[in-house]
Amino acid sequence: MSQKPYFITTSIAYVNSVPHIGFAMELVQADALARYHRLLGEKVFFETGTDEHGIKIYRTAADLNLTPQEMVDKNAQRFKDLTGALNITNDYFVRTTDPAHKRGAQKIWQKMADNGDIYKGTYEGLYCVGCEAYIVEKDLVDGMCAIHKKPPERIKEDNYFFRLSKYSAQIRDLIESDRLRIEPEARKNEILNIIGEGLPDVSFSRPKAMLPWGVEVPNDPTQVMYVWCDALSNYITGIGYEEENETFKTFWPANVHLIGKDILRFHAGVWIGMLLSAGLQPPKNIYVHGFITSGGQKMSKSIGNVVDPFGYVETYGADPVRYYLLREIPTTDDGDFNEERFLSVYGSDLANSFGNLVYRVFSMNEKYFGGKIVKVAGCPSLFPVEEVITQYQKGMSEFDVKAAVESVLRLIAAGNEHVELSKPWVLAKSDTEKLSEVMYQLLEIVRIIGVLMTPFLPGSCEKLLAQYGEKGRIQDWARAVSWGQLEEGAQLVKGEILFPRIEEPKGESKAA
Ligand SMILES: [Zn+2]
Known part of the structure; x- marks a missing residue:
């Protein structure tokens, strides 16, 4: 009997800083699902990785006096370390600076171009470096990006555009009919609202003179791909899209893209359009989780409430951290991480x-x-x-x-x-x-x-x-999981206490 394939991905983490507890939760959620499907006897492929291009990375590296490659190598390693620390069973770790990824991203671009969906135009408008996204005037709050509280940059450049508008109706149909199922329901409604009467075309590249750190556009060395185009294609390049090998044929379309709520519109909009344009199946499910606060507040270095997943794992072990993230934080909603509650749940x-x-x-x-x-x-x-x-x-x-x-x-x-x-x-x-x-x-x-x-x-x-x-x-x-499996006469072995009681928060400084 051939095994049923199950392909699950996390988003890929942006490596301009070190891993935070929100990404740890995403890994743990995906890992729980991957392990469950393996136990069911399915053939699982679980992919995670890092997103390593874009203007923000280019500038952060310059500030640190590093080359972009040096910085992403260093930070990507921390994300790999996190998968180890949390006992994550990913089958592959994709990096968008991998040569195979770059070739795969160029391949999907070429397919889209061959299909007449890439055209040259002039982009004039706003760009938020924090979001790595073009934004429109109406989404600004007091002239600033609502998420990053910073004014966007005004840019005018000759770019390639992706004819996303052509796929709006198809994308809406997929989502409405649940052929592309979005969980939870509230997120499905949210994206249907965004799609509304139609999605606009997207500027899909930047001049290399402006951004020398990205994947080159095929047949035009003066342009690099828009970072989201490059990043989203990881979901197929990581399983061998470049050669369309057996792994790719077995596992695409993905069963699940597991992501945070802030990037839903890229996954349920642009990415689906890219796949349709390239003649590929859309994924079956997009699962969307919320954000983690710390002590009731958004985590920030200045407040000093940033939760370091490594510190908690070092102090309490991987399982208690996994448990808290899965049991205490609502799977599809926001939740809070603080040491007092952590110890209470433990x-x-x-x-x-x-x-x-x-x-x-x-x-x-x-x-x-x-x-x-x-x-x-x-x-x-x-x-x-x-x-x-x-x-x-x-x-x-x-x-x-x-x-x-x-x-x-x-x-x-x-x-x-x-x-x-x-x-x-x-x-x-x-x-x-x-x-x-x-x-x-x-x-x-x-x-x-x-x-x-x-x-x-x-x-x-x-x-x-x-x-x-x-x-x-x-x-x-x-x-x-069925009753009555143990047999008479079998000899069992008593083990150690699985979860020793913690009287005092030990090593608080490490975990906090
Ligand atoms: Zn922003």
Whole structure:
């Protein structure tokens, strides 16, 4: 049976600075989905990477007395380090300065040009360097970019334009009919509003004399591509569009582009137009997340509330950081990251509920049965496993990862409640048969919880499931999450405490 392909991408991070917690969240969300689809038995390709061209990078490098290449090499490495720190399972890391990417970007440009959709014109208007985008007068607030609070630059130059207007109606149809599904619904409506009566043509290149740092326009060495044209094409160049190899044929169109809300219009507008022009399929889904504030405020160096993902991982480990980002921040909305709340969520969900359940159940089974499973025939499930799995799968297929995580918390609560109500320590003195039944039920629910939590807490769940030996290996998802897999006589191994309690914020200076 051939495996179903699943291609998921994050946006590519702009490397004019170091990674922030918002990009960490995007990576973790995409990683949870990639891991889940692998567990389902699908053939997954998960791509992330860095966006390395544009005027902002060119100028930042000059300010730092570096060549642009030196600066992007240095910063791209920090983003690669972040994927390692967060235990991200990307299959490829694309960089827009890779020669293969550049050739792929030139190829899609050429296809668009061959199709009559690239023409020469004069652009006169405003450009916000912060956005790396042309903006119009009506979007300014007091003469400044609403996002960057800086006046845009006025430019007049001979550029190439992309005939995006030609594809407006087609793009609108794709989105309205959900052939290109945008989650959440509010973002779908937002982009349909932007498309309105039609999208305008886009200036698609800049004179090399103005911007010597970019991908050259095919057959015109005096021009470089507009940075968004170059950047968006990473989604196909990273899987081999240049040669249209097997990887490309297997994985395009993408199942999911996972992005932040600020760049939706580029992904659901310009990018879809580019694909249509080049004769390529549009992606199937665009998932849009919100922004992270810190202590209720937008993060900024001057306020001193910038959350450093590396500091948190170093202090608390990858899984607790992943957990907070997936469970505490609403998947498609804004949320807050602060250490007090972080410690509270860690303490209640991980240390006291999940970790404690695992530790108690294995400790009791060790004490009463020497770590062996003593099955009672036909031992029923007392837990709402099927209901939880339905909620879980709904969350994972509708981009509500938080709901999926929360569904598993129900099983953890039910497991803890079962310990309290059945009192194994009393049964140990009076009713060994009943005790063996209770222990079986607890061990089985903990195993299923471990399977379901694997996409979110991969390191901890690997340790947990290893305690079950061979039966803890997930080979078939449907079987792994169904009740009654543990066999009589199997020897389990008690592990260490998965989430040690944190009494005092340790190394606050590092994390803050
Ligand atoms: Zn701006």
